[in-house]
Amino acid sequence: MKSSTTARPALKSAGILSTLTLAALALAGCGAAAPTAGDTATGGAASTSCSVNGEPFSTDDAEDSIEYSELESSLGAVPEAPEDTQIGSIMKFLGNQYWVALSDGQKAAAEKYGVGVDVQAAATESDQVGQLNAAETMLQKKYTMLVSPQTDTNLCPAVEKAEQQDLLVVNVNDAVLPGAKQWVGPNQMQNGVSAAEFVLESAEEGDQVAVIEGxxxxxxxxxxxxxxxxTAEEGGLEVVASVPGDWDIAKARDAATTIISQYPDITAIYANNDGMALGVAEAVNAAGKKGQIMVIGTDGVEAAYDAIRAGDLTATVDSYPYLTGQVSVNVAVRLLGGQEVPRAVYTPQALITSENVDDAPPTLD
Known part of the structure; x- marks a missing residue:
């Protein structure tokens, strides 16, 4: 980090996007892939979560939405689930601490509400076919489905079949089905906005920053x-690189190594998830620049918290996966009980640094 620790007023205020700008960004960035030839056509059979009528669903600025903390006051108590309710949860990859925490939250809520839950996942973070096969298997058991797709469309064949059988499907975080009927998770764009605003607090105009994408x-x-x-560019920073890391720690480490070599004066690197941020931290340490280059991640996994305590990671934007898992089951049980839940249910997020790393996280309990 640069020796200057006081942000210029113009820089700091510029990092905060207006509501209108944020909404416009969400619409421009949604860009969900169009359904494949095997998906339900918008003009044919009944609409499913993989059908697109107009613009693909943008969760970050959904009009029909509610904060998770308002569910109880708005809808009342969680109703009793129908007898023998079984939930099938399709995770992205249980080798990532984020999805482990999210599934743990689902299991805790399922026990609380007296429903069964079966968690399955793909073999890797990019095993789209394996994830679809797991969903197809669960579909045969007539489960209520909680899906966290690896891409916006890879689970569409199973989702369409589920909804054609009148099975409930709730899209939980990360990739978003093009026409998702129910969704639970944080505001994804705000993750990046919060990270940039944090950098702007100690940056100088013209400082170089980079992004490792998912x-x-x-x-x-x-x-x-x-x-x-x-947010960074509006705040006067120069984004010198934005390259894919595919959620992979090794790819992120290699990408960061190249970026640091090309831009030795770089101020900060933001990674789209904590696993990649840990890879970036390895590259920063190997270059002898620990404490000089800010490394910010997203997710809030335990390893990121440990890295912040050790000074290897500067910050993470925690989207509280355990709580998100709890809320996803809460929403599913409400829907099964006949309540009209808004289309998007937002879960919280917070910037975590060495100053608040030991604070207790929120839960639904």
Missing amino acids: QAGVYAAKQRTAGFTT
Whole structure:
């Protein structure tokens, strides 16, 4: 980090996007892939979560939405779930602490509400076919489905079949089904905005920053990148590189190594998730620049918290996966009980630094 620790007033205020700018960014960045030839056509059979009528669903600025903390006051108590309710949860990859924490939250809420939950996931973060196969298997068991797709469309064949059988499907975080009927998760663009605003607090005009992106074509990666890039540039920073890391720690480390070599005066690197941020931190340490280059991640996994305590990671934007898992089951049980839940249910997020790393996280309990 540069020796100057006081942000210029113009820089700091410029990092905060107006509501209108944020909404416009969300619409421009959503860009969900169009359904494949096998998807339901908008003019044919009944609409499904993979059908697109007009613009693909942008969760970050959904009009029909509610904060998770307002569910109880708005809708009342969680109703009793129908007898023998079974929930099938399709995770992206359980080798990532984020998805482990999210699934743990789902299991805790399922026990609280007296429903069964079966969690399955792909073998890797990019095993789209394996994730679809897991969803197809669950579909045969007639489960209520909580899906966290690897891309915006890779689970569409299973989702369409589920909804044609009148099975409930709730899209939980990260990739967003093009026409998702129910969605639970944080504002993805705000993840990137918060990271950029943090950098701007101690940056000088013209400072160089970079982004390590998640998997190409995934809603969360596009939104987080857009939020960071636009906020940083509007604040007077120069985004010198924005390259894919595919959620992979090794790819992120290699990309960061190249960026640091090309731009030795770089001030900060933002990674779209914590796993990649840890890879960036390895590259920063190897270059002998620990404490000189800010490294910011997103997700709030335990390893990121440990890295912040050790000084290897500067910050992370925690989107509280355990709580998000709890809320996803809460929403599913409400819908099964006949309540009319808004289309998008927002869960919280917060910037975590060495100053608040030991604060207790929020839960639904």
